[in-house]
Amino acid sequence: MLFKYRSEYKKIAMDMLSLLPEINNIDFVGEEIDWYSNSDSRNIYLWKNQENNWAGLISVEEKPKNIIIRRIILTPESWSINNCCVMIDELSHIYLDKKVVGTMDTTSICEIWEKRNVDEQ
Structure with a gap:
């Protein structure tokens, strides 16, 4: 389940972001x-897995017609394409009127999610 970032979740969000190899500086x-x-159009969502543990983070930027997924992070023990797709599914239910798109870093996962949705219909 996705939870919109609040200041009480700062340590959890920091822990998730520190899992990224390109982020090696706490600052x-x-x-x-x-x-x-600092922006109304950008959001961080934290994700709890089936065991109710904090297991992921997805960060987005909202545009008029799209929701851009900037980062998808899962803990090493939770990492799977299926969990990424679950997170994107939940996100798509929050932004019903927006098309989900990715950045250069997240496009491949978004394409897998989109293909799964087409295959299921």
Whole structure:
């Protein structure tokens, strides 16, 4: 289940962001969270897995017709394409009127999710 970022979740979000190999500086983690917090069009969502443990983070930027997935992060023990797709499914239910798209880093996962949705219909 996705939970919209709130200040009480800062440590959890920082822990998730620190899993990214390109983020090796704790100051950058704080700057990343601030970048999302300082805009109404950008959001961070934290994800709890089936065992009710914090297991992922998905960050987005809202545009008039699209929701851009900027980051998808899962803990090592939770990482799977299926869990990524579950997170995107939940996100798509939050932004019903928006098309889900990715960045250069997240497009491949978004395409897998989109193909799964087409195959299921």
